[in-house]
Amino acid sequence: MEQLLKLYLNPFPTLYTDRLILRRITVEDEQNFFEIRSNKELMSALDKEPFKNLEELLSFFEQIEAGINSNKSIAWAVCLKDDNRMIGHVGYHKIDFVNHRAEIGYALLPKFQNKGLCSEALKAILDVAFNQFNFHSLEADVNPANNPSIKLITKMGFVKEAHFRENYFFKNVFLDSAIYSLLKKDYLRAQS
Numbered sequence: 576m577e578q579l580l581k582l583y584l585n586p587f588p589t590l591y592t593d594r595l596i597l598r599r600i601t602v603e604d605e606q607n608f609f610e611i612r613s614n615k616e617l618m619s620a621l622d623k624e625p626f627k628n629l630e631e632l633l634s635f636f637e638q639i640e641a642g643i644n645s646n647k648s649i650a651w652a653v654c655l656k657d658d659n660r661m662i663g664h665v666g667y668h669k670i671d672f673v674n675h676r677a678e679i680g681y682a683l684l685p686k687f688q689n690k691g692l693c694s695e696a697l698k699a700i701l702d703v704a705f706n707q708f709n710f711h712s713l714e715a716d717v718n719p720a721n722n723p724s725i726k727l728i729t730k731m732g733f734v735k736e737a738h739f740r741e742n743y744f745f746k747n748v749f750l751d752s753a754i755y756s757l758l759k760k761d762y763l764r765a766q767s
Contacts, residue, residue: 595653600650611664620724662684663687665693718751733756
């Protein structure tokens, strides 16, 4: 019998780790969210333009809400347990129900990087993806020059699946993309 992809988003799942709370992003996060999405260093690593104003952020927030409401994407605010302030975000987008697959995304303010927090947040959403939502696989689309991101996802068990040459146009330059994936069976085997 076919297993269905099961996204339980009502109520929205709040996730807890040793040091973090992953919760729904709200309009109260506006200033912290803007700090993340306007950070030039962080956005450069993601090959994205930093937001210039709150209107761009509000439009992005509306896209996040629409994605959740239509089951096309899910995003969590990453917060330290002792401080509910948003320091980053993680989630799934491009959810493919037919193939039980989604692309993961993650961003953490530079001052909170290199502390294992992003690994902790990713581990939480991988657990939910494979143990509750019934994803078959997840992928990460990474700039091959983004060594910290590649190190992070390979540590989580992702393996390189593809390398696309100059398939992405950013800042008047064509960039390469590397696609990494993680299968549910490989993730579960590594957890046992």
